[in-house]
Amino acid sequence: MSHGLLKGKKGIIFGALNEQSIAWKAALKAREEGAELVLTNTPLSLRLGTMDQLAEQCNALVVPADATSVEDLEGLVDKAMEHFGGQFDFVLHSVGMSPNIRKNKPYEYTNYDFFFKTLDISALSLHKVLGVLYKKDALKEWGSVVALSYIAAQRTFEGYNDMADAKSLLESIARSFGLLYGKKAHVRVNTISQSPTRTSAGSGISGMEDMFAYADALSPLGNASASDCADYIVTLFSDLTKHVTMQNLYHDGGFSSTGLNAEVVETYTKGLKKD
Numbered sequence: 001m002s003h004g005l006l007k008g009k010k011g012i013i014f015g016a017l018n019e020q021s022i023a024w025k026a027a028l029k030a031r032e033e034g035a036e037l038v039l040t041n042t043p044l045s046l047r048l049g050t051m052d053q054l055a056e057q058c059n060a061l062v063v064p065a066d067a068t069s070v071e072d073l074e075g076l077v078d079k080a081m082e083h084f085g086g087q088f089d090f091v092l093h094s095v096g097m098s099p100n101i102r103k104n105k106p107y108e109y110t111n112y113d114f115f116f117k118t119l120d121i122s123a124l125s126l127h128k129v130l131g132v133l134y135k136k137d138a139l140k141e142w143g144s145v146v147a148l149s150y151i152a153a154q155r156t157f158e159g160y161n162d163m164a165d166a167k168s169l170l171e172s173i174a175r176s177f178g179l180l181y182g183k184k185a186h187v188r189v190n191t192i193s194q195s196p197t198r199t200s201a202g203s204g205i206s207g208m209e210d211m212f213a214y215a216d217a218l219s220p221l222g223n224a225s226a227s228d229c230a231d232y233i234v235t236l237f238s239d240l241t242k243h244v245t246m247q248n249l250y251h252d253g254g255f256s257s258t259g260l261n262a263e264v265v266e267t268y269t270k271g272l273k274k275d
């Protein structure tokens with residue numbers, strides 16, 4: 001059911017690769033709530049993925065861009081402004097990739113060229129996006145930028161590898177730019193720290209299925225799905241959250257605040273007794 005939360009609003013969504021992607025669900029939800037969209041991803045992802053299908057469903061313009069290339073981002077923002085007829089309202093940064101994870105390089109034996117790429121794609125790209133938006137004065141007053149993070153930025157999750165460092169940097173960039181863009185044009189910048197979610201990016205993490213099951217069992221509300229995340233993203237693009245900025249917002253069913261849960265402890269001790 002639509003609430004018309006984004007009626008009259010326009011924005012760019014990064015990172016819809018396939019139907020599982022958080023960005024895919026967010027695009028559908030934003031459209032349902034009345035937004036006009038520009039969708040973007042790397043040229044390779046556009047070739048491999050199924051973005052055309054989403055673009056048709058959302059009546060959106062698709063503009064290829066590598067989020068690590070300032071030149072691509074400038075082209076993207078120019079095209080979006082042309083398409084929208086001027087400034088726009090929101091941006092979703094739903095971008096992440098670690099070559100170390102892809103190539104099974106453990107954290108303690110990291111490949112530093114890969115590490116730099118992880119940081120560039122998964123964190124610095126947010127700085128580059130915000131930098132281009134800021135310099136081109138592309139966002140309207142009270143605009144909203146949301147990026148996606150994970151709790152490994154605060155606490156160590158074995159197997160999350162260099163993405164943990166990237167997420168810490170991503171959250172810090174959201175705060176630093178949030179101050180500057182807030183002063184310039186009341187633009188708010190936040191990160192959502194999402195539950196483990198079954199997507200292409202998620203499936204690369206070692207032990208993802210166990211991590212998913214553990215988080216689901218520990219969280220009083222269970223894991224938040226990609227669709228739930230899309231709902232939350234839409235609220236942050238709406239005018240109902242105008243004074244929320246520079247925050248890392250947990251969207252994880254209570255996982256981040258739970259130390260101990262009796263059922264999980266019982267399952268664990270039962271497992272120990274079997275040995």
Ligand SMILES: NC(=O)c1ccc[n+]([C@@H]2O[C@H](COP(=O)([O-])OP(=O)(O)OC[C@H]3O[C@@H](n4cnc5c(N)ncnc54)[C@H](O)[C@@H]3O)[C@@H](O)[C@H]2O)c1
Nearest residue numbers: 015017021022045067095096148194196197199200201202
């Ligand atoms: N899946 C999870 O468990 C989970 C949990 C918390 C946070 N997140 C974060 O959510 C975001 C979206 O991931 P997802 O789970 O929907 O997976 P996904 O694989 O569907 O999305 C990741 C996207 O990043 C894009 N991308 C990679 N390199 C890029 C580049 N150089 N330029 C532009 N785009 C690029 C990919 O093409 C893909 O569309 C990521 O930041 C991820 O870290 C995911």
